Amino acid sequence: MKMVFMRRFPRALAGLIAVLAVLATSACATGAAAAGAKPGQLLIVTAFYPFQFVAQRIAGPHAHVTSLTKPGAEPHDLELTPRQVASIYDADLVIYQRYFQAAVDDAVAENGNAHGKDNLLDTADFVPLEDHGPLGEENDDPDDRAGTTNLDPHVWLDPSHMITITQAVDRRLDQIDPAHRADYNRNAAGLITQLKSLDAEYRTGLATCKRTEFITTHAAFGYLAERYGLQQISVTGLSPDTEPSPARIAQVQQLAKTHGVTTIFYETLISPAIARSIAGDLGLRTDVLDPIEGITSQSRGDNYIAVMKSNLTALQRANECS
Numbered sequence: 563m564k565m566v567f568m569r570r571f572p573r574a575l576a577g578l579i580a581v582l583a584v585l586a587t588s589a590c591a592t593g594a595a596a597a598g599a600k601p602g603q604l605l606i607v608t609a610f611y612p613f614q615f616v617a618q619r620i621a622g623p624h625a626h627v628t629s630l631t632k633p634g635a636e637p638h639d640l641e642l643t644p645r646q647v648a649s650i651y652d653a654d655l656v657i658y659q660r661y662f663q664a665a666v667d668d669a670v671a672e673n674g675n676a677h678g679k680d681n682l683l684d685t686a687d688f689v690p691l692e693d694h695g696p697l698g699e700e701n702d703d704p705d706d707r708a709g710t711t712n713l714d715p716h717v718w719l720d721p722s723h724m725i726t727i728t729q730a731v732d733r734r735l736d737q738i739d740p741a742h743r744a745d746y747n748r749n750a751a752g753l754i755t756q757l758k759s760l761d762a763e764y765r766t767g768l769a770t771c772k773r774t775e776f777i778t779t780h781a782a783f784g785y786l787a788e789r790y791g792l793q794q795i796s797v798t799g800l801s802p803d804t805e806p807s808p809a810r811i812a813q814v815q816q817l818a819k820t821h822g823v824t825t826i827f828y829e830t831l832i833s834p835a836i837a838r839s840i841a842g843d844l845g846l847r848t849d850v851l852d853p854i855e856g857i858t859s860q861s862r863g864d865n866y867i868a869v870m871k872s873n874l875t876a877l878q879r880a881n882e883c884s
């Protein structure tokens with residue numbers, strides 16, 4: 563408990579200072595401008611990359627869209643700067659998912675938003691988080707709420723859930739900025755068409771495979787697996803920075819043999835060392851399955867749709883789909 567207090571206190575203090583700073587300057591509306599919005603543009607603050615992608619595609623030039631999680635950073639253990647806490651308060655729209663990033667939940671709970679609660683969009687209201695069962699190691703970090711409750715945050719890896727999120731963001735933007743409603747509706751419809759064809763590619767691409775089991779280091783693919791009839795076996799749990807025990811590694815190696823698995827997947831933001839050692843012992847390949855928690859120069863594609871297609875190709879190769 564002491565650790566939790568020590569870790570939370572500076573965050574709360576930073577939030578208070580940030581909001582006092584915002585209140586001192588709010589009369590001249592410098593907040594949105596300070597965050598990079600041009601005159602006439604909305605400021606949309608998103609918690610991490612897939613929400614940033616959706617917001618940019620729908621809002622186009624009508625908004626400046628930021629992500630609280632920087633490219634290449636781990637979204638699971640996000641800490642916010644005072645400036646970011648202030649941007650959550652200032653933004654015309656905040657898009658986040660509760661129970662995933664405690665720092666964002668705390669900033670929203672403590673300060674709210676200057677424009678009102680309709681300007682805070684919690685995607686978990688539209689796509690409820692699910693518990694995907696035993697996911698490897700127990701997470702004993704008391705500060706990791708998703709780990710404690712075992713709720714899987716990775717809803718964006720299911721294109722159907724991305725469609726629901728797109729519709730929710732579109733409706734909220736219509737309400738906040740009705741002058742540009744026609745543009746938002748058209749852009750959202752275009753994105754939904756792309757997401758539907760991505761879903762169709764996954765359905766046909768994974769329909770006939772030699773096996774349904776796949777092994778990944780971090781358990782990010784529960785929603786994707788459920789949607790397309792796959793079985794995810796994860797080495798660690800929902801948080802990517804958990805160290806697996808030797809017992810868990812032995813268990814996973816046994817499962818790999820049982821199911822004739824060809825590939826141990828790892829992800830772009832995390833060291834491939836665990837995957838390589840498991841694969842090496844069994845003479846298997848390693849490959850990337852990207853949880854799309856950020857786009858970097860290492861990503862196999864420059865946006866959500868492109869990386870989802872790379873993930874499909876990797877799954878088809880690993881599971882020998884025809």
Ligand SMILES: [Zn+2]
Pocket residue numbers: 638716780782800802853855
């Ligand atoms: Zn993750």
